[in-house]
Amino acid sequence: MDTLNYLSGKDDGENLRRLRATAVASSCVDCNKQLVRYHAVREGDGPGAASLSLQKSNFFQAAASTRCFDSRKSKLGGSAVSYPGSFRLFATLFAVFVLVSKDGSAGMEPPEPSDFIAVLHASGPASDRSEELGLYGQFIGDWHADVVSYGPDGARHEGKGEIHFGWILQGRAVQDVWMIPRLEDRAPSIAAMPVAGNWYGTTIRVYDTTLKAWRIYWIDPATNTFRQQIGRRNGADIIQEGTTEQGALSRWSFTEITPQSFHWKGEGSFDKGATWRLFVEVFAHRVDVKR
Numbered sequence: 001m002d003t004l005n006y007l008s009g010k011d012d013g014e015n016l017r018r019l020r021a022t023a024v025a026s027s028c029v030d031c032n033k034q035l036v037r038y039h040a041v042r043e044g045d046g047p048g049a050a051s052l053s054l055q056k057s058n059f060f061q062a063a064a065s066t067r068c069f070d071s072r073k074s075k076l077g078g079s080a081v082s083y084p085g086s087f088r089l090f091a092t093l094f095a096v097f098v099l100v101s102k103d104g105s106a107g108m109e110p111p112e113p114s115d116f117i118a119v120l121h122a123s124g125p126a127s128d129r130s131e132e133l134g135l136y137g138q139f140i141g142d143w144h145a146d147v148v149s150y151g152p153d154g155a156r157h158e159g160k161g162e163i164h165f166g167w168i169l170q171g172r173a174v175q176d177v178w179m180i181p182r183l184e185d186r187a188p189s190i191a192a193m194p195v196a197g198n199w200y201g202t203t204i205r206v207y208d209t210t211l212k213a214w215r216i217y218w219i220d221p222a223t224n225t226f227r228q229q230i231g232r233r234n235g236a237d238i239i240q241e242g243t244t245e246q247g248a249l250s251r252w253s254f255t256e257i258t259p260q261s262f263h264w265k266g267e268g269s270f271d272k273g274a275t276w277r278l279f280v281e282v283f284a285h286r287v288d289v290k291r
Contacts, residue, residue, distance in 0.1 A: 120168050120169070121166065121167070121168060122167040122168055122169065122170055122171040122172075123167065123171075124167060124171055125137050125167060125171045125172075126170055126171040126172045127171075129172070129207060129209065132207050132209075133171070133172075133174070133207055135207075135214065135231075135233055135238060136165070136174045136205050136214065136231075136238075137167070137174065138257070138259070139165045139174075139176070139254075139262070140165045140166060140167065140174070141164075141165060141286060141287070142162070142163075142164050142165075142286070142287040142288075143162065143163040143164070143165075143284040143285065143286055143287060144160075144161075144162060144182075144284065144285050144286075144287055145160065145161035145162055145163055145178075145180075145282050145283065145284045146158070146160065146161075146282070146283040146284075146285075147159045147160065147161050147180055147193065147196065147280065147281070147282050147283075148280070148281045148282075148283075149193060149194055149195035149196040149279060149280045149281075150195065150277075150278055150279060150280075151194060151195055155194070157193060157194045157195065157196075159180050159181060159193045159196070160180070160181050160182050160185070161178065161179055161180040161181060161182060161199065161282070162178075162179055162182045162183060163176060163177070163178050163179075163282075163284055164176060164177045168204075169206075172206065172207070173204060173205060173206040173207075174203075174204075174205040175202060175203065175204055175205070176202065176203045176205070177200075177201070177202050178199050178201055178202075178203070178220075178282075179198075179199050179200045179201075180193050180196060180197070180198050180199045181193075181198065186198075186200075195279055195280065196279070196280045197222070197223035197225075198222055198223065199220055199222060199223060200220065200221070200222035201218060201219055201220025201221070201222060201223070201225065202218075202219055202220075203216060203217065203218050203219075204216075204217045204219075205217075205231065211230070213230050213231060213232045214230065214231035214232070214240075215228075215230065215231075216228065216229040216230065216231050216240050216242070226245075227242055227244070227250060228242050229241055229242035229250065229252065230242065234253075236255075236257065237253055237254060237255045237257070238253065238254040238257075239251065239252075239253050240252040240253070244268075248268050248269060248270050249268065249269040249270075249272065249273055250266075250267070250268055251266075251267045251268070251269070251276065252264065252265065252266050252267070253265045253267070259286075260285060260286050261283070261284060261285045261286070262284050263281065263282070263283055263284075264281065264282040264283075264284065265278060265280070265281050265282075266278075266279050266280040266281075266282075267279065
């Protein structure tokens, strides 16, 4: 879906938030100029409401052009970079954090265009370790998630989520975003999923060439959960192990991995590994796969 189609169906208030996110994520000078004009008119600081539709139209034309998500050529001195859907989400997250205050209103004026997204994102794995990077590189892309959590009494709870993987840091690391519920369903009033909570977190996965394993950093400010683990291949599966702040053991596993799906399990042990309790399962399927 191109930027024009993505934005044009939103109401005016939602449009403004999307415009800010798109302009910053793309670092497109034309988009930022149009956004400043559009914002000024909408907030009553511009030449008048009569020009509002024109300013919006001008922004849409700039945002829908190839300069937004398909070109950093003039600023980086290289070939054009194409941003996949998963990384557009990262870009939007960054823009929203910077530009939107807690109540959803403007937190500050649009900043000058930044190279942050361009230098963070990578188009593929680093060539000097591409084989090792394939362990998590196989998940690059966008995923729907069916989530199941289990209470202490054995009660089963079901929910929906989404996951997005992308290459970062010159292709030497993988970053992913996991969320419950899906982005389109998120609202301040929505109830938290039992046991799991409403995730909106990110994982940084870095292959340690000395350790010959992956260092995993999970950061979820939405549920105030933070984990560090070591990840390794275990036959056809991936096992990540660590210790929580309370001293419990954590074990997160990718199993039943295919090019189009995987099964993730979040387990914990409170008796030093003698027994394990299953807290959450995720059944993920690529977004472009029909089921």
